[in-house]
Amino acid sequence: MLTFLLTTVAPWLFKTLAGAPSAISNYLTNKQNTQLAQTQAELSAITATNQAKAQWLIAIGPMIVACTAGELVVIYFGSIILDSMFHFGWQIAKLPAPWDGYAWVILGSFFFTSPVMALVSKNVATR
Secondary structure: OHHHHHHHHHHHHHHHHHOHHHHHHHHHHHHHHHHHHHHHHHHHHHHHHHHHHHHHHHHHHHHHHHHHHHHHHHHHHHHHHHHHHHOOOOOOOOOOOOHHHHHHHHHHHHHHHHHHHHHHHHHHHOO
8 A cells, every 4th residue: 555655646746746846936927917017007097197297386376376465465466455445444565665666566466467377377288
């Protein structure tokens, strides 16, 4: 019986199991390479999205600042005009120097550059 096992079964068993470590290694390597490729594709998509967001913020940032500054100045001067016309008693103080001159510049630039903003943003977007 022992002779039968050593002469017949053992060689067959060794031949069968001889390729198992390389097969397991190949399977694990392929699985790892697939996961790596998926992760790289996901990171590439995330990077592309973040780059697009950054470009959009670079393009839109000055317009947001200009609009916000312009809106604040419009609210300020509008409240002064409404208070002086209808006497609401708000007693809005005049801006101290040099801000009083800046406010008119911001207000003027807001109304004078608003029509041009569309052209500027279109030119920035095409670059």
